[in-house]
Amino acid sequence: MMINLLLIFPIIACLIMLIFKAKWMNNFFINLYAIGHLVVSVLCAVNLPVASSKYFLVDSCNIIFLLILSIVFMAVAVYNNGYIKHETTDVKRLRHYSYMILIFVLSMTGAIVSTNLGLSWVFIEATTLASAYLIYFNKTKTAIEAAWKYVYICSIGIALAFVGIILLTISTGNMNSLSYHDLYDSAATFNQFWLKLSFVFVLFGIGTKMGLAPVHFWLPDAHSESPSPISGLLSAALLNSAFLIILNVYKITMLAGCADFGRGMMLVMGFLSLFITAVFVFHINNYKRMLAYSSVENMGILVIGTAIGGVAMYAAILHMIGHSLIKASFFLTSGNILEIYKTKKIKSVAGILKTDKKTGWLWVASFLGIVAFPPSVLFISEFLMIKEMITKGHYILCGLFVILLTIVLYGLAKAVIRMSFGQANLEKNYDENVKNVSFGMYLPQVILLVMAFILGVYVPKFLDVMINGTIAVLVG
Amino acid sequence: MENALIIIFGLTMLYMAATSRLMAHVRILVLQGILLFLICYFGIEHADILTILFLTFETLIVKAIVIPMFLNKIVKQTHEYRDMEANIPHFYCLVISSVILFAGFLISDFHFPAIKMINPIYFGVSIAVIIISLILITIKHKILTNVIEFITMENGIFLLSLSVAKEMPVIVNLGVLLDVFIAVFILGLLVNRINKEFDGLEVTQLSDLKDCEYDD
Numbered sequence: 001m002m003i004n005l006l007l008i009f010p011i012i013a014c015l016i017m018l019i020f021k022a023k024w025m026n027n028f029f030i031n032l033y034a035i036g037h038l039v040v041s042v043l044c045a046v047n048l049p050v051a052s053s054k055y056f057l058v059d060s061c062n063i064i065f066l067l068i069l070s071i072v073f074m075a076v077a078v079y080n081n082g083y084i085k086h087e088t089t090d091v092k093r094l095r096h097y098s099y100m101i102l103i104f105v106l107s108m109t110g111a112i113v114s115t116n117l118g119l120s121w122v123f124i125e126a127t128t129l130a131s132a133y134l135i136y137f138n139k140t141k142t143a144i145e146a147a148w149k150y151v152y153i154c155s156i157g158i159a160l161a162f163v164g165i166i167l168l169t170i171s172t173g174n175m176n177s178l179s180y181h182d183l184y185d186s187a188a189t190f191n192q193f194w195l196k197l198s199f200v201f202v203l204f205g206i207g208t209k210m211g212l213a214p215v216h217f218w219l220p221d222a223h224s225e226s227p228s229p230i231s232g233l234l235s236a237a238l239l240n241s242a243f244l245i246i247l248n249v250y251k252i253t254m255l256a257g258c259a260d261f262g263r264g265m266m267l268v269m270g271f272l273s274l275f276i277t278a279v280f281v282f283h284i285n286n287y288k289r290m291l292a293y294s295s296v297e298n299m300g301i302l303v304i305g306t307a308i309g310g311v312a313m314y315a316a317i318l319h320m321i322g323h324s325l326i327k328a329s330f331f332l333t334s335g336n337i338l339e340i341y342k343t344k345k346i347k348s349v350a351g352i353l354k355t356d357k358k359t360g361w362l363w364v365a366s367f368l369g370i371v372a373f374p375p376s377v378l379f380i381s382e383f384l385m386i387k388e389m390i391t392k393g394h395y396i397l398c399g400l401f402v403i404l405l406t407i408v409l410y411g412l413a414k415a416v417i418r419m420s421f422g423q424a425n426l427e428k429n430y431d432e433n434v435k436n437v438s439f440g441m442y443l444p445q446v447i448l449l450v451m452a453f454i455l456g457v458y459v460p461k462f463l464d465v466m467i468n469g470t471i472a473v474l475v476g
Numbered sequence: 477m478e479n480a481l482i483i484i485f486g487l488t489m490l491y492m493a494a495t496s497r498l499m500a501h502v503r504i505l506v507l508q509g510i511l512l513f514l515i516c517y518f519g520i521e522h523a524d525i526l527t528i529l530f531l532t533f534e535t536l537i538v539k540a541i542v543i544p545m546f547l548n549k550i551v552k553q554t555h556e557y558r559d560m561e562a563n564i565p566h567f568y569c570l571v572i573s574s575v576i577l578f579a580g581f582l583i584s585d586f587h588f589p590a591i592k593m594i595n596p597i598y599f600g601v602s603i604a605v606i607i608i609s610l611i612l613i614t615i616k617h618k619i620l621t622n623v624i625e626f627i628t629m630e631n632g633i634f635l636l637s638l639s640v641a642k643e644m645p646v647i648v649n650l651g652v653l654l655d656v657f658i659a660v661f662i663l664g665l666l667v668n669r670i671n672k673e674f675d676g677l678e679v680t681q682l683s684d685l686k687d688c689e690y691d692d
Binding site: 055118119121123125126128129132136141142145146147149151152155156159162166169170178221225283284285286289 | 594606610613619622626629630633636637645647648651652654655658659662663673674684685687688
């Protein structure tokens with residue numbers, strides 16, 4: 001019942017908006033859905049497992065993903081109230097924007113709570129289609145280009161993932177089901193050749209959506225051209241939903257006894273993501289693109305952690321939580337900077353701390369969080385991963401990991417320090433723009449960052465239990 | 477009978493590789509839709525009425541009528557009738573596609589034990605169609621041709637799913653159809669937008685978003 005509520009509410013809300021076309025409804029329904037989403041997720045977390053039909057289930061495996069989505073969506077909804085007022089006054093555009101946010105969150109929720117691989121595929125493709133309009137929202141030339149690349153690359157990637165699913169059904173032999181539960185149960189009998197082939201396709205296909213190199217090309221474009229709240233949702237929630245599907249398919253390969261093959265592929269893609277970020281973040285000239293590349297890097301870290309396994313798997317889940325909280329805050333703060341300076345160019349922005357102290361400190365704090373400066377939770381997760389690599393004797397991987405992370409840190413730090421400190425352009429007066437940034441555009445970031453930094457010092461008991469529950473399901 | 481139809485289906489890709497007229501590409505999509513319908517009709521021996529209705533709707537209505545009509549409209553709106561400037565001459569396109577299709581037939585001829593789950597000729601041709609579509613996407617220069625090749629790739633995937641003698645749940649099938657249909661629709665709308673904002677529909681024009689030299 002509760003899950004059905006999550007999936008049906010946005011459709012009803014869209015219909016009501018379509019019929020009444022009242023202006024106040026646009027933000028109202030987004031906020032209502034955000035609150036409802038958070039409440040339902042928390043209720044689900046308390047009463048695990050919650051099943052609604054044979055297709056949807058919240059259990060100890062996906063509850064963390066659902067909770068992150070709820071928290072990020074709540075933050076984005078609060079931020080959006082202040083943000084969207086200055087973006088456009090066109091009621092029709094606002095209404096379309098609201099429809100699409102509702103559908104987008106609905107499809108992400110669907111992808112997370114599906115118990116069937118085919119259905120997860122359908123919802124992941126639906127996220128592409130729903131967010132296409134959101135990326136195109138500004139209607140500039142570059143926004144069209146970004147939206148085109150996004151829809152085209154992701155559609156092809158996801159079509160290839162479907163080939164992977166078909167190959168998986170070939171490997172299952174006589175079984176006729178795609179439900180995760182059945183797949184896990186009979187994984188040991190699967191044909192390994194077809195399963196390996198299928199994993200390649202699924203990893204590349206869903207990896208496109210997750211933003212893993214070398215199939216990440218849509219990500220910097222889409223994240224930099226979409227409105228900032230949408231960038232936050234894309235980066236902090238959408239990539240995780242794709243990650244969950246990869247984890248589930250990886251578990252099938254593990255149960256079928258060809259985990260080594262999957263592990264190798266994931267390590268290659270993970271390190272390639274780190275490498276690509278390290279190369280591109282160096283000469284970057286657009287701060288939203290910089291954040292997008294940082295997402296590619298962090299997705300790389302997630303698959304590396306998963307591939308290494310053991311404690312690193314725990315670290316990967318913790319890293320995902322931390323990345324979502326901090327990256328959402330980072331993208332929302334970049335929205336403030338865009339509002340004040342009206343440019344995405346790093347060179348045109350200087351002295352944020354003098355122009356607007358609150359935005360400046362949020363920017364610096366988000367940066368410290370994302371580069372794993374203690375007590376950020378990412379410090380703990382990356383530390384655990386490095387420790388696990390050393391314990392397992394992967395010294396070369398460990399060295400590569402540390403060097404690449406350091407280069408990324410240097411690239412990010414160069415840009416962020418340049419933007420935050422120094423003297424603002426005195427010829428321009430930004431005071432008027434600073435007034436546009438309302439209280440609601442600071443609050444969500446503060447809360448997200450406080451959560452991320454507290455988790456770095458102290459992981460509460462219930463969260464620890466939840467993460468271990470997720471790992472217990474995924475590792476089997 | 478269905479083997480002959482599948483071979484014709486594979487051959488349509490060769491025509492696709494050789495021709496530069498967009499209207500001809502759209503007509504091939506109609507032909508592919510009808511061929512897929514006939515393949516379903518002859519290939520499926522015992523299925524319930526719901527599956528047959530669904531497959532008829534998917535192949536005959538959506539793939540052979542609705543999508544080609546929509547693309548036809550876009551071709552007329554954008555006045556782009558030819559895709560001349562491919563990266564390599566059309567003749568080489570044809571040679572590459574033929575080689576891949578031949579490789580597809582060779583796969584169908586192999587009888588190694590792992591392949592016993594599936595119908596080999598379906599499998600070989602569908603893989604060849606998917607790969608030819610992907611290669612044509614990288615070679616051709618108009619974004620409208622890219623959309624058409626995306627659809628032929630989806631047709632190839634459809635044939636691949638027929639090669640497995642098992643069905644997905646109806647809810648998944650419906651979702652897949654809906655998603656593909658909306659994806660084509662959105663891509664079509666974006667083509668129109670790009671035609672208005674940029675001068676022409678060349679892929680090479682979509683290069684404003686860069687990492688270095690960014691300017692806003």
